[in-house]
Amino acid sequence: MTRTQRNVSITAVVLALVAAGWWFTRQPADSAAESGTKAAKTEEAQPRPALTVRVAVPEPAELAITLPANGNIAAWQEASVGSESAGLRLAEVRVNVGDRVRRGQVLARFAPETIDADVAQAKAALAEARATAADAAGNAARARTLEKTGALSQQQITQYQTAEQTAKARVEAAEAMLAAQQVRGRNTQVLAPDDGVISARSATVGSVVGSGTELFRLIRQGRLEWRAEVGAAELGRVAVGMPVRVTAPGGAEVQGKVRSIAPTVDAQTRNGLVYVDIPSVQADKGFKAGMFARGEFALGRSAAQTVPQAAVVPRDGFNTVMVLQEDSRVQMRKVQAGRRIGERIEITGALPAGARVVTEGAGFLNDGDLVRVVDAAPAEAPAAAK
Template sequence: MKRSTLLIVGLVAVLLIAAVVFLFSGRQRAEGGAPSKEAAAQPRPALTVTVARPESTELTVTLAANGNVAAWQEASIGSESNGLRLAEVRVNVGDVVKKGQVLATFSAETVQADVAQARASLAEARATAADAAANAARARTLQQTGALSQQQINQYQTAEQTAKARVQAAEAVLAAQQVRGRNTQVLAPDDGIISSRTATVGSVVGAGTELFRLIRQGRLEWRAEVTSAELGRVAVGTPAMVTSASGAQVKGRVRSIAPTVDPQTRAALVYVDLPALQQNTAIKAGMFARGEFQLGRTAALTVPQAAVVPRDGFNYLLLLQPDSRVAQLKVETGRRVGDRLEITSQLPEDARIVVQGAGFLNDGDLVRVVEPPIASSASSASSASPASSASAGPARAAAAEPSVK
């Protein structure tokens, strides 16, 4: 009897403890200790994102064009003497020269001999002229006495005039030979840079043979081709930024505009002055270059480039709604400055645009908004580029759609 009583008492105690535990756990569930059915039915955010508002700023209006870089003016330097041997060449391609500098010299022995001969002929002519003048003077003194006939007197006077003419001719010959002597030195006609050299020591060249080419004053110009439809937007003095094939950029200014348009291409040449060749080693004559004419500044609405999502050949923005869901909006884009892109479409006044994570969202997705970290946003902005974002956007969206769903 005692053993059965103890068993009954123990069983009752276990049942009481189980009842207390059951009541306590039920009260915790009623007070919210465990998730309710309503809480379990709430949708979970698809992604954590950052948002930003569109900013109004001023952007530069530009006009793109292509063209060739050429010398402003090229001087052809040749020989003025005929049949002389080239004795010395003092400059080479790329040398900077000054006006009047000696570029090359010819052998002067032949010219010096011709000058000496001309001087001797002039001395002989002057002596003959002096004798003729003395004879004419004596004849004029005897004119009144009748010792000489009028015919003889006229002959003496004619001989005097002929002798004077021969002196003048001899002086002209001497001057011509002296010019030939000076032409044995080839001089630079202007300041500039030697761009071509055909002069060879020891060669005998004829008059007019080109020996050097000179880029006058070292000036270059960009000859941009602008269509007739856009030609009216460019004026003399418009600044331009020229970019070479290597990526080097040079600032220039429009000097003149061609008065005619090519009937084949319907484009006109716009001449843009570039910095001096000595100061600019990235741009060379003969290069093909592209550039932009800076036509002014206009107001524009811009958004971060990461917020623009390219899909199916169009650009979209994800707008944050009051219920923390996103709405997809197709937009038109314009100019780009740094990591910001112009939006030419109309946007709501209070628009909040998803920036980080925009490429992973679909229309109607629920998101959670956080503040963007300053360091990471700055680094992402500096590393973002239009080509990479444009090409990676559709791929990221396509890769992320299954996970979003």
């Protein structure tokens, strides 16, 4: 064998050894890469949760049954205070709108000069009539003593007796005139007919008003009422004495009570009026006559199933909840939302026993989504424990 042939044989052996080493070192690496690829494919095959959520179980509660209604606030009764004397000048006005007054309190006063003069004239006319009556009575008495003597004719005697009776009648007329003028004198003071609150005032100092002109308007006893409009179908559920919660436009609330129910229903609206007493106008500044208010009649209480308000999600015009299934997927259920109490809401609908509904994140889920459930955040440990 020549030197050249030996060199070629040695080179072939070296290459064969290198190829064998490369083959044995590559096989474990390829196996590891292939195993990693299979694991990645397995992870990709498993579905991932769409959202991390919290769930809650529906809780039973006893809620109030209420009947909502709207209506106007008005005065329980209003009194019109006016002038009873004509042609007098208003000298003084002592009250204004919003003042609380007592029965018999002086609200205004007219100038009394004209009335005083009329009273003095009536007294003088009465004195004159009494003097004339005394003279006529004396003449009649003398005529009766002379009746048997024949000194006077029967006609003359009758005339004296008639004059006596006429004089007495004139005295009575003069007394009545004096009494009328004294009444006018008392009417120079305008008095409150009842306890209450002044709601309007048209009296002006210096004005000359006619008889019957309204000077003040008074809310009797300061009482207001809410005139609720209730549909004919619901009117039978309301009873006298039933408690009512009335809410003013500004948000103020007050507890009232049904006083009476109208015996008729409006033919146009088919609503009946329910009159609800509310406390004094002075005690509740948020309520004024003429306001439009809403209220709720307390009809009773009933058992209900409640969930947190966040669990109820409106979709396509319906209220829905997401119910957690055994496979950690959610199922959408339609429910009816009812009464509310605090942060919870009543639901009516067929839910399975022991159902758990999604409370956080329900608005981001669709029917059949896979979720991850977490418990509520734990409370912080006390400082001593830390």
